[in-house]
Amino acid sequence: MVGSKRAWGNTLQKPDEQFELKRGAILRAAAQLMRQRGYSRTSLGDIADLLNVSKPTIYYYFRNKDEVIRELLRVTVETILDPDEHPDDFPNVPGLNGAQRFERYLRRIVRLVADDMLCCLLTAPKEMLDPATVHEYEVCSPLVERMAEQIIRDGIEDGSIAPCDPIATHLFIVGALSFLPNWSHPEAYPAGAVADMFVEFAMQGMRPRQG
Amino acid sequence: MVGSKRAWGNTLQKPDEQFELKRGAILRAAAQLMRQRGYSRTSLGDIADLLNVSKPTIYYYFRNKDEVIRELLRVTVETILDPDEHPDDFPNVPGLNGAQRFERYLRRIVRLVADDMLCCLLTAPKEMLDPATVHEYEVCSPLVERMAEQIIRDGIEDGSIAPCDPIATHLFIVGALSFLPNWSHPEAYPAGAVADMFVEFAMQGMRPRQG
Amino acid sequence: MVGSKRAWGNTLQKPDEQFELKRGAILRAAAQLMRQRGYSRTSLGDIADLLNVSKPTIYYYFRNKDEVIRELLRVTVETILDPDEHPDDFPNVPGLNGAQRFERYLRRIVRLVADDMLCCLLTAPKEMLDPATVHEYEVCSPLVERMAEQIIRDGIEDGSIAPCDPIATHLFIVGALSFLPNWSHPEAYPAGAVADMFVEFAMQGMRPRQG
Amino acid sequence: MVGSKRAWGNTLQKPDEQFELKRGAILRAAAQLMRQRGYSRTSLGDIADLLNVSKPTIYYYFRNKDEVIRELLRVTVETILDPDEHPDDFPNVPGLNGAQRFERYLRRIVRLVADDMLCCLLTAPKEMLDPATVHEYEVCSPLVERMAEQIIRDGIEDGSIAPCDPIATHLFIVGALSFLPNWSHPEAYPAGAVADMFVEFAMQGMRPRQG
DNA sequence: AATGAATGAGCATTCATTCAT
DNA sequence: AATGAATGAATGCTCATTCAT
Numbered sequence: 019m020v021g022s023k024r025a026w027g028n029t030l031q032k033p034d035e036q037f038e039l040k041r042g043a044i045l046r047a048a049a050q051l052m053r054q055r056g057y058s059r060t061s062l063g064d065i066a067d068l069l070n071v072s073k074p075t076i077y078y079y080f081r082n083k084d085e086v087i088r089e090l091l092r093v094t095v096e097t098i099l100d101p102d103e104h105p106d107d108f109p110n111v112p113g114l115n116g117a118q119r120f121e122r123y124l125r126r127i128v129r130l131v132a133d134d135m136l137c138c139l140l141t142a143p144k145e146m147l148d149p150a151t152v153h154e155y156e157v158c159s160p161l162v163e164r165m166a167e168q169i170i171r172d173g174i175e176d177g178s179i180a181p182c183d184p185i186a187t188h189l190f191i192v193g194a195l196s197f198l199p200n201w202s203h204p205e206a207y208p209a210g211a212v213a214d215m216f217v218e219f220a221m222q223g224m225r226p227r228q229g
Numbered sequence: 230m231v232g233s234k235r236a237w238g239n240t241l242q243k244p245d246e247q248f249e250l251k252r253g254a255i256l257r258a259a260a261q262l263m264r265q266r267g268y269s270r271t272s273l274g275d276i277a278d279l280l281n282v283s284k285p286t287i288y289y290y291f292r293n294k295d296e297v298i299r300e301l302l303r304v305t306v307e308t309i310l311d312p313d314e315h316p317d318d319f320p321n322v323p324g325l326n327g328a329q330r331f332e333r334y335l336r337r338i339v340r341l342v343a344d345d346m347l348c349c350l351l352t353a354p355k356e357m358l359d360p361a362t363v364h365e366y367e368v369c370s371p372l373v374e375r376m377a378e379q380i381i382r383d384g385i386e387d388g389s390i391a392p393c394d395p396i397a398t399h400l401f402i403v404g405a406l407s408f409l410p411n412w413s414h415p416e417a418y419p420a421g422a423v424a425d426m427f428v429e430f431a432m433q434g435m436r437p438r439q440g
Numbered sequence: 441m442v443g444s445k446r447a448w449g450n451t452l453q454k455p456d457e458q459f460e461l462k463r464g465a466i467l468r469a470a471a472q473l474m475r476q477r478g479y480s481r482t483s484l485g486d487i488a489d490l491l492n493v494s495k496p497t498i499y500y501y502f503r504n505k506d507e508v509i510r511e512l513l514r515v516t517v518e519t520i521l522d523p524d525e526h527p528d529d530f531p532n533v534p535g536l537n538g539a540q541r542f543e544r545y546l547r548r549i550v551r552l553v554a555d556d557m558l559c560c561l562l563t564a565p566k567e568m569l570d571p572a573t574v575h576e577y578e579v580c581s582p583l584v585e586r587m588a589e590q591i592i593r594d595g596i597e598d599g600s601i602a603p604c605d606p607i608a609t610h611l612f613i614v615g616a617l618s619f620l621p622n623w624s625h626p627e628a629y630p631a632g633a634v635a636d637m638f639v640e641f642a643m644q645g646m647r648p649r650q651g
Numbered sequence: 652m653v654g655s656k657r658a659w660g661n662t663l664q665k666p667d668e669q670f671e672l673k674r675g676a677i678l679r680a681a682a683q684l685m686r687q688r689g690y691s692r693t694s695l696g697d698i699a700d701l702l703n704v705s706k707p708t709i710y711y712y713f714r715n716k717d718e719v720i721r722e723l724l725r726v727t728v729e730t731i732l733d734p735d736e737h738p739d740d741f742p743n744v745p746g747l748n749g750a751q752r753f754e755r756y757l758r759r760i761v762r763l764v765a766d767d768m769l770c771c772l773l774t775a776p777k778e779m780l781d782p783a784t785v786h787e788y789e790v791c792s793p794l795v796e797r798m799a800e801q802i803i804r805d806g807i808e809d810g811s812i813a814p815c816d817p818i819a820t821h822l823f824i825v826g827a828l829s830f831l832p833n834w835s836h837p838e839a840y841p842a843g844a845v846a847d848m849f850v851e852f853a854m855q856g857m858r859p860r861q862g
Numbered sequence: 863a864a865t866g867a868a869t870g871a872g873c874a875t876t877c878a879t880t881c882a883t
Numbered sequence: 884a885a886t887g888a889a890t891g892a893a894t895g896c897t898c899a900t901t902c903a904t
Contacts, residue, residue, distance in 0.1 A: 447885095496886060
């Protein structure tokens, strides 16, 4: 019907690296929709429509719906762990105490929530994905968890974080974070402000007490 | 196929009150499955199978899938607000300061998460429910939110809770709470322990600091 | 829920003949609903609801849904053929010419359409009823058709009806009749007027021409 | 299961216009079945089976069951009103009196009954269609009714048709027409003959009388 | 590289029907 | 005489997935 919409939006650039770019565009579209509607309420047709592309095209770039999730997970974890991504808030750099490093870590994952990448993973339906995907989860998630827990442990040791159970603390914060997109008070709490408020709040809870 | 499984499990007891008991059994089964798989991945067939009952039987007790959620919501909110339910941790009783009351409130809703009742609601797909259900949400949820926020405000005033934004704080805690069932470390954190740890952790974050 | 509605309405009278009365009440309710919604859109639940009775009760009086149609057919045909039913317009009485007798016949079946009894049968889904019902159709319908056709033949012979194919003429009129409930111009054509207009119109078409 | 039946029968011809051809084939299959069994007893599965095609295929060509009826209505009305369709019996041409034009109109709609297109619409369950379809009905049907009524009025004026109520007359004839497929005497009245007989019969009823 | 066409599996929902009471 | 409870079978519809082009 409409001829004015350009397929793939403005994603394309150079003639050869297009494959990866398009793959990324699908991932972002999927992440956005899945955050809004959840995994199973997001059909491949929805994703295709958002990109002005036909359904089978998705299958040219991904084996199946499951692989979309799997890739989303891989990319997200890579983004968290890669020192070259947003180096300004990469946590593991010398000269910072535990609290400072944890705050960087928080900013890092809060940004992924804002980009829709993280929260669609946190709430994904593990029981219904195929074994390969579940395995990827079990391999990838701990990579991040270990990093976070180690930062907390270091912070407790250097006195910048109040003594606590590192694992539970991290789960607590990630949990609160995954609920963040549900904060349905956009008037009172604009997008950026919520992220700041969140980091501040979490850090406050971890600060050591006197006595 | 199998004749050994008893329909309705061990739910039935006395001959007359069976209707409500069965309705409750369906609600519990639905809550359990919806917590694990989410609303739209939980089919009425799944619920029926779990109870060793046929699909249309569900329709004898509920008008449709939506009504199951609606009832779940109603029962849950009632349970939170009713002083006669678990009076030992009903928060609004005289002689307690804000922090003590909020801890009671937390124990109350943590228990509902353990029963699967709460967390399936927190993550429900509001966009896909019919207007009646959405309306019920919009009427019921604030009842609980207001109660919690008032407790926090009282606590700040009487000095038992550190100054904070009551709304954001409550959302933060509810978010962490709704993620609680995803804590997949059953070895390290047995069910009961997680609840205690959660309450303790949340309360610690709210305690006022010196200086 | 409701206690004020009396089951069976005011149908019941004497203690023993109740069975037939109730059977008749079911038939009338069925006819009414089936005329409005058609055979397959009329569920036994609808009929039961209309009578403030439970669904299995219908099964006490009729073997199945098909038997309801079958009985409806039998009763309707009986009503048409029985001289004691509405004797004022029973067609086969001495001293009347063919046209007069056919007008009586028309009034008779138009009344059954008004009572919902006939038109739900005329449009019934013969292909989907079970063999017994189809057989009943094949036995009963001709009884009426033969009577009507004979009246037309007599009218042609005595000169009161224009020469025509009796079978086709009757089908033509019955067809127009069965469409009568669809006349959706209630403002212009109130219920009673439509019946009169219909009879008049049909008779006019049959009147002999000069030359 | 069976490999011998060709999907789509012999409908396909040229490679590009297939979409419309297939859409038309579905419409014809739907019309045929709905005439035999009525709207609600005709499932999309039945239509698909008749075409040796799977159920979801229907959804590739039509949004839902309602749209099938809607299209059927549109095509039928278009066929009646379009002067280029069967121009040999298009009624509104100069040089014909009212009776001649009405006879052409009758032949036109009788042909649509033979093609199953018309009668499945005449008996459609308006109460159960969605608003869009009902609206289409309310817009389209009058187009045909007005044309027919105007022809009758013209015929009365030019003396070729006996004075009558144009609206009621048209309803009467359309009603008889819609019953035509139920004429279950194929031996005595072969398809073509019935159509001729019907037109002749209707016209005779409308012919003016002397005196 | 992308798409039109087609399908199997699944889901919410309805309904005729049965059975124990 | 009547009903509450339960179910198998069907129905409209969606969706992930495939295949030929």
